[in-house]
């Protein structure tokens with residue numbers, strides 16, 4: 001008889017321990033703050049895109065997961081401050097290894113990673129995320145590009161004193177609001 | 181017993197000096213630049229302004245090294261790109277001298293003070309000498325804290341070239357190129373000190389046929405191409421070496437593609453041919469590959485008279501049936517200038533074997549029988565050993581006949597200019613007016629005085645042959661003993677001119693070179709796509725030559741037609757008369773022929789028309805069967821350039837469903853139950869090489885008497901005309917940036933004639949024939965009296981199509 005309980009010893013002792021199972025997907029446990037999740041292409045406070053289509057992220061990527069084509073901003077259709085914007089932007093999540101080297105390469109802080117990790121699908125096509133899917137959502141005060149530069153005269157204003165200008169122009173200070 | 185003598189140092193060869201670089205002894209030819217000697221030793225000194233093909237300038241000071249002369253160090257580091265080697269010199273580069281290293285770092289820091297942080301958005305990023313050398317020889321961090329100098333950007337200095345002044349390191353490569361190589365200094369250094377910048381005159385955009393080269397040699401991203409701007413990064417690109425398909429220069433190209441699209445073309449480096457320079461058309465005109473009119477599927481004209489896409493099998497069946505039915509009535513084969521040697525060979529063989537005729541002609545432009553004789557006697561089979569770029573450069577004198585080198589053979593022009601500048605070569609032009617090319621190949625460069633320039637030999641259109649027979653003594657003298665005569669394809673428009681060139685060549689001993697305008701012409705001649713010659717320059721009338729070809733092609737003896745065939749005009753005239761039943765046409769534009777209306781009539785009247793084409797054209801509109809063919813980017817092959825040098829290239833892109841002409845013709849022939857064995861360009865080239873050239877002696881040169889020029893009556897003038905480099909050419913479509921740098925279409929006339937005809941400079945003049953009229957602004961030039969000049973095919977000025985006239989014809993001119 002004792003042998004019987006002895007055999008179940010591990011089982012019974014475990015019954016009284018704290019459960020470590022994550023109840024996924026009923027509960028949606030947040031990832032660690034610096035988790036390398038899905039990428040995001042950020043915007044300036046007025047909604048213009050930060051990406052300049054420089055392809056440095058694509059260059060840095062060890063898995064060749066990123067495809068970028070640059071484009072010219074024109075007076076009629078402006079997507080980012082300055083001359084150049086990312087016309088085509090794709091990340092292939094079948095290739096991405098989540099290393100984050102692209103984030104380090106990005107000179108404009110356009111590309112960052114979110115904590116979102118639910119990226120599974122049943123076909124290859126849908127795992128190639130396009131620019132529309134990767135762009136950060138429009139926060140209050142932001143305007144869907146193309147539109148003219150709202151925060152200053154030139155891209156210098158955006159890069160050198162973007163946040164200051166945004167605060168001076170409360171209509172376009174969603175970042176400040178978020179921080180509050 | 182003797183004692184071995186002390187080991188003696190090898191003697192310094194004559195004309196050499198011995199110096200020490202980084203502790204290594206080296207012999208260098210006298211006069212060599214230090215930076216070159218270092219290069220030969222594998223020591224790379226950083227540099228910006230130094231370029232092997234430009235004169236040293238010492239503008240950037242990046243190449244500083246420490247130099248010791250006769251045991252005494254020079255007080256300051258020296259620029260190795262301006263200093264020549266000397267005996268006993270001791271040189272220490274950044275590798276062994278902290279002084280040189282520090283000096284280089286200092287220069288780099290100064291250069292970067294005003295350099296913007298543009299790398300992410302700069303086209304040069306990734307292939308930028310400044311980026312690379314700043315990494316290799318610069319300081320790791322910047323001590324500069326003030327505000328950088330900025331300029332509004334970019335400044336379009338032409339529709340093609342954009343200038344970001346803040347990125348410029350003032351190396352003056354661009355200005356030196358414009359001055360020394362192209363000779364059209366539109367771009368220059370402005371201002372002084374910290375405000376020094378590159379710029380253009382307000383009213384004069386950088387309108388040069390060679391401006392693209394400045395983009396390529398700019399060591400930073402200050403000059404960028406409007407066409408390529410922001411299109412890609414160097415690591416995206418796959419490069420293939422190509423050959424220029426726009427001119428007969430055979431220039432080496434580098435073709436950069438990304439994901440199956442050609443994004444840019446650069447000049448390749450071939451010292452024997454184009455050195456490192458190409459013209460803008462060769463560089464920028466490639467979007468014909470993706471233009472809307474490209475044909476990629478075979479089409480057959482249905483019962484409703486409309487062309488409809490169909491399968492290859494169906495199209496080839498219909499074509500073969502039509503041609504077989506027409507064989508008894510005669511088939512003509514017409515090709516244009518875009519063919520590779522291999523494709524031209526396939527056309528030549530198709531005509532002889534499948535169509536059973538000598539009615540095949542590649543000359544899609546005004547032509548003559550005299551030209552055929554000239555080509556057979558002087559051109560076919562010759563190679564660079566007869567006349568090459570280097571021979572041309574070394575010649576003491578060159579005479580250009582019916583050739584406007586800058587417009588029709590720009591790379592040849594660069595060589596002529598180089599020789600005129602460096603060796604005071606005399607370049608004579610038998611032409612009508614002092615074109616930019618004439619001015620820029622004059623030895624008395626920069627002199628505005630016409631008297632100082634004697635290199636234009638003026639001739640009324642039509643009188644060229646007579647002028648050539650009676651050249652000024654100093655020209656004949658200069659040509660005698662090593663001179664060169666370059667004759668252009670336009671000589672066919674003046675009866676007797678080819679004969680006069682041949683006679684002059686014989687008289688002076690000058691080498692005669694034929695410079696066609698199009699890339700494929702020379703190859704088509706040697707491949708036998710002409711009415712009088714079989715492949716390898718064998719005369720069709722020579723029984724022994726025919727027998728050779730028959731045995732090589734595995735034909736029964738006596739199958740090849742024995743009489744000289746008809747030329748393009750005759751074939752089309754025969755088509756209009758119903759004397760020929762079918763035509764196979766590849767890449768011909770009827771509007772380039774002497775009489776476009778007659779050519780179109782022939783194409784319209786012909787019973788059965790098969791067209792092998794890249795784009796929809798006047799021919800495909802009339803064709804019964806249209807077969808798509810591959811452009812250069814999708815095919816491999818070779819061109820013969822004007823020297824007769826074989827210029828091979830591989831396909832830059834995958835085939836993408838289109839086949840080269842030789843493959844299409846091979847399959848078509850198989851449908852007609854004949855074997856051409858030209859399935860691939862390699863197969864065709866192999867067969868052509870096995871055929872070799874015939875060994876019969878060259879036939880006699882043509883000897884036509886010089887023609888008399890027409891005399892203009894009241895209100896009339898004699899027309900002079902040639903094509904400009906950048907015009908309405910069919911392969912220059914869809915290139916707005918390139919088209920923006922075309923020379924404007926104007927009517928040129930001299931002041932006296934203008935006054936007589938009541939024309940004023942800048943005001944409109946109308947040139948007319950009974951067919952039509954062209955109205956353009958007048959520009960005065962030093963033409964002979966009673967002569968008016970129009971560009972051949974530029975915008976309004978479609979001379980052949982609208983006027984139905986050409987060089988040497990009479991036209992009416994009114995205000």
Ligand code: SF4
Pocket residue numbers: 060061062063064065066091095096097098099100101102103
């Ligand atoms: S996280 Fe790493 S693998 Fe994924 S896209 Fe960025 S660089 Fe490439």
Ligand code: SF4
Pocket residue numbers: 050051052053054055056057058068086105106107108109110111300
């Ligand atoms: S995300 Fe950043 S690194 Fe990537 S192309 Fe855009 S700006 Fe360049």
Ligand code: SF4
Pocket residue numbers: 347348349350351352353354355378397398399400402403
């Ligand atoms: S534009 Fe380029 S080539 Fe010209 S001086 Fe400046 S850096 Fe040199």
Ligand code: FES
Pocket residue numbers: 226227228229230237238239240241242243244259260261262
């Ligand atoms: S490379 Fe010698 S001074 Fe510029």
